[in-house]
Amino acid sequence: MRRFGLIGYPLTHSFSSRFFNESFFPENGIDAEYVNFEIQDISMVLDIVRNNPELEGLNCTIPHKQSIIPLLDDMSDEARETGAVNVIKIYRDCLENTKDGRGFRLKGFNSDIIGFRDSIKPLLKPHHKKALVLGTGGASKAVNYALTKLGIEWMSVSRSAGENSLTYGDLTADLMDKYTVIVNCTPLGMFPKTDTYPELPYNALTPRHLLYDLVYNPSETEFLKRGIAMGAVVKNGYEMLELQAVAAWNYWNLS
Secondary structure (H helix, E strand, O other): OEEEEEEEOOOOOOOHHHHHHHHHHHHOOOOEEEEEEEOOOOOHHHHHHHHOOOEEEEEEOOOOOOOOHHHOOEEOHHHHHHOOOOEEEEEOOOOOOOHHHOOOEEEEEOOHHHHHHHHHHHHOOOOOOEEEEEOOOHHHHHHHHHHHHOOOEEEEEEOOOEOOEEEHHHOOHHHHHHOOEEEEOOOOOOOOOOOOOOOOOHHHOOOOOEEEEOOOOOOOOHHHHHHHHOOOEEEOOHHHHHHHHHHHHHHHOOO
16 A cells, blocks of 8 residues: 655644545545654654655645755755745655665655645636735745746735735735735634634725635634625635645656
């Protein structure tokens, strides 16, 4: 049986194993299993790869999408450009050109780009020209990359100001009127802390706004509920999860 898995911490919110084990593998006649490896210290991934010789690939989620990079032997162009990785392909029996002679090579990819792009694209209207991207972690890197490719100007929003970044206190009604796409890349609202949400001027939202939440557990976060109350179009991240998972499978099966 082939084996794949997920590294991150915590993983109680994740539906990835359910998608692969209960849907994707059975529906496609694939003899494989998908296992969660809940780790706080990213260096533990090396032991996971060593101790699971049948492991062919991993997904990587919060908080390791950037911290995994120094442990990789190679990266795809997209992953290198975004500076974030959520897919790792494991090449076994490599005796040369490996870090510390460890006998395997790790290559990073970013399937979040594909998942987000293909999920949000059908919802975009001509007036969706500017986006606010909430959060500056690994997931936001893929979102920013995809938005740029879709021709949408974006601005990051975080707790502290920075280059091409606003604070939540900067979000006025006038600014919200110009930025009609809002993407939540933070874990706010994610199970089990479902009562949390980004601090936005929700009363400035209109039916012209599109709110996209990368969180999919619960299916309707407080962020999305507040958007619905103002007539905004909303979408959670479950389709993105499925699309990026299929893209990850394709990366794992590259020669």
